[in-house]
Amino acid sequence: MKIHEYQAKKIMADYGVPVPRGGVATTPAEARKVASELKGKVVVKAQVHAGGRGKAGGIKTASSPEEAEKLAAQLLGTRLVTHQTSPEGVPVRKVLVEEAMPIKRELYLGIVIDTAAGAPVMMASEAGGMDIEQVAATTPEKILKAYVDPIVGFQQYEARSLAFALNLDGDLMRTATALMTGLNRAFKEKDCSLAEINPLVVTTDGRLLALDAKLNFDDNALFRHPEIVALRDTEQEDPIEVEASKHEISYIKLNGTVGCMVNGAGLAMATMDIIKQVGAEPANFLDVGGGASAEQIASAFKILVSDPKVDTVLVNVFGGILRCDIAARGILDAVKEIEVKVPIVVRMRGTNMEEGMKMLRESGLGVIVVNDLRQAANKVKELTKGKR
Numbered sequence: 001m002k003i004h005e006y007q008a009k010k011i012m013a014d015y016g017v018p019v020p021r022g023g024v025a026t027t028p029a030e031a032r033k034v035a036s037e038l039k040g041k042v043v044v045k046a047q048v049h050a051g052g053r054g055k056a057g058g059i060k061t062a063s064s065p066e067e068a069e070k071l072a073a074q075l076l077g078t079r080l081v082t083h084q085t086s087p088e089g090v091p092v093r094k095v096l097v098e099e100a101m102p103i104k105r106e107l108y109l110g111i112v113i114d115t116a117a118g119a120p121v122m123m124a125s126e127a128g129g130m131d132i133e134q135v136a137a138t139t140p141e142k143i144l145k146a147y148v149d150p151i152v153g154f155q156q157y158e159a160r161s162l163a164f165a166l167n168l169d170g171d172l173m174r175t176a177t178a179l180m181t182g183l184n185r186a187f188k189e190k191d192c193s194l195a196e197i198n199p200l201v202v203t204t205d206g207r208l209l210a211l212d213a214k215l216n217f218d219d220n221a222l223f224r225h226p227e228i229v230a231l232r233d234t235e236q237e238d239p240i241e242v243e244a245s246k247h248e249i250s251y252i253k254l255n256g257t258v259g260c261m262v263n264g265a266g267l268a269m270a271t272m273d274i275i276k277q278v279g280a281e282p283a284n285f286l287d288v289g290g291g292a293s294a295e296q297i298a299s300a301f302k303i304l305v306s307d308p309k310v311d312t313v314l315v316n317v318f319g320g321i322l323r324c325d326i327a328a329r330g331i332l333d334a335v336k337e338i339e340v341k342v343p344i345v346v347r348m349r350g351t352n353m354e355e356g357m358k359m360l361r362e363s364g365l366g367v368i369v370v371n372d373l374r375q376a377a378n379k380v381k382e383l384t385k386g387k388r
Helices: 005-014 028-038 065-075 132-138 156-165 171-189 219-224 239-246 265-277 294-305 324-337 353-361 373-387
Strands: 022-025 042-046 059-062 095-099 103-114 119-125 143-147 192-203 208-210 214-217 250-253 258-262 284-287 312-319 344-350 368-370
Touching: 005 171, 005 214, 022 028, 028 042, 028 065, 028 095, 042 065, 059 065, 065 095, 103 132, 103 171, 119 132, 119 156, 119 171, 132 143, 143 156, 156 171, 171 192, 171 208, 214 219, 239 250, 239 294, 258 265, 258 294, 265 284, 265 312, 265 373, 284 294, 294 312, 294 324, 312 324, 312 353, 312 373, 324 344, 324 353, 344 353, 344 373, 353 368, 368 373
Parallel strands: 258 284, 258 312, 312 344, 344 368
Antiparallel strands: 022 095, 042 059, 042 095, 103 119, 103 192, 119 143, 192 208, 192 214, 250 284
């Protein structure tokens, strides 16, 4: 789960991370009021769940409250398109108005989970303000790392070592050490999957501030954090993904045209791989889970075909806890309830396989039943190519 910059800054500030003064506004008049209170030059920042706002025109500088009001009016109610959004962009409902900072240096600081090491890793770099992925790809030596031991935690000497490597000394080193410690506490206590400050700036008057902030949270831990769940902004998410979450279905929209419905994450990944191998493109990742009911299968199928880009459907079921006949019943219930205008290819193996396949073949609904995954993928490719 993602939250907005202003929300992330509030959480970080609660853990001792210094942030610029500012306030959020939902109307141009509110933006003018915040700018008046801050006195001086301000920055008006579109609040969206996407990076690349500056290059897309989502971050603007104002020299007066009147100009802040004008800039907020230009942003609010629009859709911002960045390199991280769909071509349709995401809606701008709020802007963050905060004091403009005199910047001397831009740094990077972030924490993620290193799955290979099985531990969080704090990363720092003097190449702040840039896409950290680009830095990692072209100049990996610029990224400094400190792994957080799950037993002893993040140590002060590790923070000092990172600060020293960032060429921070004196008061700035002490501030950086406290900042890193606070960021690590927030990451752990809030069950984050990402905590990022980019850029972390050194101002001309000698302060260290989180100029931007990003926090992502582990969905599986949200039951422990109702206060985080309350920050969710579903307008920033794909409507289909929001609907899927209501039914406890794992769904991620992709750019292809082959709609996939599978039970089990590993099988779903394998299904997507073989679709790409035959030259087609998956439209989504959809895992109904190993123990889905016929009702969940029906809901998942409706969600799947609601994507207008889907021109062919591939259902791949391995019957275990979810029996093949239950999966077949769910598919048929959905097809009978809604008008499905795209071909449906189904491959089933496992418990009650023959019964499920018989139900589909004798339904009269035109479902194409195949015996193996390679055959299913080739059939999907044939149907998709025919559509094009």
